[in-house]
Amino acid sequence: MSDWWNGVIAHWGAALHIPLAVERLSPNDADLPVGEWRFEGGTWRLRLDAEYCVVCSRSDLSDATRAALRWTLDMARRSSRQSWQSWLRERVQLRLQDGDGKRGVEIGFSDVTPSLPAGYLVWLHPWSPSGQAASGTHHPAGRPSVADVANALAAGSWLGWLDPGRTVPYTTGLVYCTLNALDTALDDMLPDGEPDTVSAFRELQRVKQWVSALLVQLEADLYFPARAVVGASIRHAGDVEWAIQSLRDTWRVASMPHHAERVLGWGEAAVEHLLLALSGHSRSQFRKMVELRTMEPPVELSGELLETLLGVIRADLNVSEAARLLYLHRNTLLNRIERIRQHTGYDIRHFADALALWLLYVLESVPGASDA
Amino acid sequence: MARVKLEHVWKKYTNEVAAVKDFNLDIQDKEFVVFVGPSGCGKTTTLRMIAGLEDISSGDLYIGERRVNDVAPKDRDIAMVFQNYALYPHMSVYQNMAFALKLRKTPKDEIDKRVREAARILDISHLLDRKPKALSGGQRQRVALGRAIVREPQVFLMDEPLSNLDAKLRVQMRAEIRKLHQSIQTTFIYVTHDQTEAMTMGDRIVVMRDGVIQQADTPQRVYSHPVNMFVAGFIGSPAMNFLRGELAEEGGALYFRAPEINIRLPEGRYEAIRAANVIGKPVVLGIRPEDLHNDEVFLQTYPEATLQTHVEVVEHMGSELYLHVNVGGQTVVARVNARFDVRPGTNLSLALDLNKIHVFDAETEAAIPHPTQG
Numbered sequence: 001m002s003d004w005w006n007g008v009i010a011h012w013g014a015a016l017h018i019p020l021a022v023e024r025l026s027p028n029d030a031d032l033p034v035g036e037w038r039f040e041g042g043t044w045r046l047r048l049d050a051e052y053c054v055v056c057s058r059s060d061l062s063d064a065t066r067a068a069l070r071w072t073l074d075m076a077r078r079s080s081r082q083s084w085q086s087w088l089r090e091r092v093q094l095r096l097q098d099g100d101g102k103r104g105v106e107i108g109f110s111d112v113t114p115s116l117p118a119g120y121l122v123w124l125h126p127w128s129p130s131g132q133a134a135s136g137t138h139h140p141a142g143r144p145s146v147a148d149v150a151n152a153l154a155a156g157s158w159l160g161w162l163d164p165g166r167t168v169p170y171t172t173g174l175v176y177c178t179l180n181a182l183d184t185a186l187d188d189m190l191p192d193g194e195p196d197t198v199s200a201f202r203e204l205q206r207v208k209q210w211v212s213a214l215l216v217q218l219e220a221d222l223y224f225p226a227r228a229v230v231g232a233s234i235r236h237a238g239d240v241e242w243a244i245q246s247l248r249d250t251w252r253v254a255s256m257p258h259h260a261e262r263v264l265g266w267g268e269a270a271v272e273h274l275l276l277a278l279s280g281h282s283r284s285q286f287r288k289m290v291e292l293r294t295m296e297p298p299v300e301l302s303g304e305l306l307e308t309l310l311g312v313i314r315a316d317l318n319v320s321e322a323a324r325l326l327y328l329h330r331n332t333l334l335n336r337i338e339r340i341r342q343h344t345g346y347d348i349r350h351f352a353d354a355l356a357l358w359l360l361y362v363l364e365s366v367p368g369a370s371d372a
Numbered sequence: 373m374a375r376v377k378l379e380h381v382w383k384k385y386t387n388e389v390a391a392v393k394d395f396n397l398d399i400q401d402k403e404f405v406v407f408v409g410p411s412g413c414g415k416t417t418t419l420r421m422i423a424g425l426e427d428i429s430s431g432d433l434y435i436g437e438r439r440v441n442d443v444a445p446k447d448r449d450i451a452m453v454f455q456n457y458a459l460y461p462h463m464s465v466y467q468n469m470a471f472a473l474k475l476r477k478t479p480k481d482e483i484d485k486r487v488r489e490a491a492r493i494l495d496i497s498h499l500l501d502r503k504p505k506a507l508s509g510g511q512r513q514r515v516a517l518g519r520a521i522v523r524e525p526q527v528f529l530m531d532e533p534l535s536n537l538d539a540k541l542r543v544q545m546r547a548e549i550r551k552l553h554q555s556i557q558t559t560f561i562y563v564t565h566d567q568t569e570a571m572t573m574g575d576r577i578v579v580m581r582d583g584v585i586q587q588a589d590t591p592q593r594v595y596s597h598p599v600n601m602f603v604a605g606f607i608g609s610p611a612m613n614f615l616r617g618e619l620a621e622e623g624g625a626l627y628f629r630a631p632e633i634n635i636r637l638p639e640g641r642y643e644a645i646r647a648a649n650v651i652g653k654p655v656v657l658g659i660r661p662e663d664l665h666n667d668e669v670f671l672q673t674y675p676e677a678t679l680q681t682h683v684e685v686v687e688h689m690g691s692e693l694y695l696h697v698n699v700g701g702q703t704v705v706a707r708v709n710a711r712f713d714v715r716p717g718t719n720l721s722l723a724l725d726l727n728k729i730h731v732f733d734a735e736t737e738a739a740i741p742h743p744t745q746g
Contacts, residue, residue, distance in 0.1 A: 145475045152460040152471065213458040220452045220519070221472040223445030225425040257385075307389075325412075 004080035124173035127227040154181035293345035374526035381431035406574030414583035451520035459504040490521040632700030636676040658730035664706035670723040
């Protein structure tokens with residue numbers, strides 16, 4: 001007996017306290033179309049397939065409940081025939097295009113989910129580092145070729161294009177990088193591929209290495225510049241929803257002006273993730289607190305101040321290293337730091353002061369910060 | 373085959389930071405030009421603008437006679453090789469080389485012809501049926517080059533293609549790429565942060581810093597006549613020594629003076645130094661480690677250009693010694709023949725080859741031109 005309906009029936013029976021059972025078709029069911037209800041002999045019967053139907057002994061089963069159960073069983077039937085790729089594609093598109101309002105459609109699905117290989121979702125944004133996103137839809141490389149390149153690096157990894165939605169206004173691509181594919185691909189593909197996958201961090205680094213290779217191939221073979229974010233790891237179907245949310249959050253962080261990475265993984269910029277969660281009120285309070293110390297508010301995080309601040313932060317507050325990174329003489333940099341101290345009251349050679357200005361800078365970069 | 377010309381090209385990001393500033397360069401047809409500079413100097417950004425992977429904020433880019441600012445990358449007739457240019461793991465070498473052409477719907481016969489010709493040039497015809505896993509690092513890199521060659525582009529763009537290879541293989545591949553350039557006679561633009569690669573490969577090297585071209589010239593001229601302290605310090609290993617001091621005029625002669633240093637400059641340099649108006653001002657005297665000598669001939673030839681030094685460290689490099697010496701509180705590196713027995717803690721006289729000294733304005737860091745500089 002096929003069992004694709006078991007999960008749905010058990011789940012719905014328990015959740016709605018209705019008696020549902022699966023029985024063989026009776027002779028009277030012969031003309032009942034698959035997926036349709038009929039009331040007969042005081043019970044509701046819905047045909048599941050050529051042999052079985054589901055029976056509810058409650059005569060007062062409402063129209064709405066019957067419609068919802070019929071729809072869920074129909075989806076379960078479809079899912080049972082789906083590959084994990086199409087199952088994942090369907091869910092990811094729902095999440096990325098329609099926001100979080102679709103939770104209900106997954107009632108009863110978990111037991112019919114195809115076996116999902118562990119891996120990472122990768123969201124590919126056609127991109128130029130100048131900050132302008134290229135249009136994937138109209139890109140001369142064409143959609144099929146991008147899929148060909150991704151699948152040539154790891155078979156079956158390409159999930160599809162996501163058309164413009166609320167999250168991003170241009171076409172993006174989705175890739176599912178399975179750990180199995182990584183194991184076989186990376187060592188063969190790159191001269192310095194390492195087999196070590198001990199820690200989650202190392203695993204993410206390997207995924208990023210693969211994604212970087214994908215981006216290079218897209219540029220070299222298709223002249224298609226892109227950036228990518230990697231979501232949280234997926235070990236089973238239940239992780240998909242969180243992974244999609246993590247993709248969205250990681251893209252928000254990657255979009256901040258100070259992030260120049262071509263590939264950013266979820267969790268690599270934990271502080272920015274935290275800042276994104278702050279309300280507009282909290283942001284505005286923070287700005288007020290920072291400006292309490294300044295002589296000439298507001299602090300303008302731009303030009304020389306910003307360049308110096310970011311240089312010193314990149315150099316882990318090491319002035320000599322910062323001078324090297326900024327191509328400045330050490331004394332020139334020290335003069336600048338002193339000017340900044342006099343102007344703002346913050347001495348960026350000290351961790352707490354540098355951190356306060358850097359947090360202010362990141363908060364100002366957060367989309368919607370101006371609304372605060 | 374094509375000339376590549378950049379006129380007043382700027383690259384500005386959304387936050388108004390300029391990655392490339394007023395870049396002007398005329399690359400001749402079939403020329404091999406190397407962009408070199410420290411990371412973040414704008415060399416890769418410039419290459420990506422030529423490729424069309426980056427928008428040009430302002431200025432004009434020509435490939436051949438055509439202005440290509442708004443031409444899609446695929447129509448610019450270029451091919452790129454990157455540092456992490458991987459091979460498709462499940463494809464043979466032949467399929468790897470053919471892949472980009474297949475994506476562009478090139479006819480099968482034409483693909484076959486181009487792949488076999490590229491394989492012949494790169495001497496990898498015997499590897500065509502192999503999978504990447506069965507190739508050595510050097511062979512993989514040659515296949516990566518082959519994937520660019522099959523496109524028969526007007527211009528090759530290479531972004532640090534050898535950075536992933538070990539030192540020995542890199543030396544070998546440098547020669548291979550140079551040979552490739554000679555055999556296919558196409559314009560090459562090559563980006564590296566490695567000054568040795570730049571010096572050994574380019575017909576011309578473009579030294580960049582902070583988005584600005586510092587100097588664009590032949591490797592020999594960049595080495596012999598750096599235009600400023602940055603170029604002088606960046607090109608050459610060990611780096612050029614810089615001695616800080618002042619220029620003084622006495623009895624019609626010019627002297628470079630610093631604590632424990634008093635060097636009479638050659639008369640041939642007087643005119644340029646006077647024109648630069650730096651007498652009595654702080655200057656930097658540059659001298660390459662190989663232009664400091666401890667043999668008697670030089671010490672007798674340049675008695676007024678001898679430094680009394682104290683040896684602090686001796687590095688044995690096989691046929692040479694690198695001596696780290698102190699003179700008047702300034703550290704200087706000298707490269708001398710290993711036949712000399714020099715030990716740390718001893719005093720040593722070193723003569724400067726006065727024909728090879730460089731004088732820089734300490735404030736602007738610009739070189740005061742050498743008379744042999746045209």
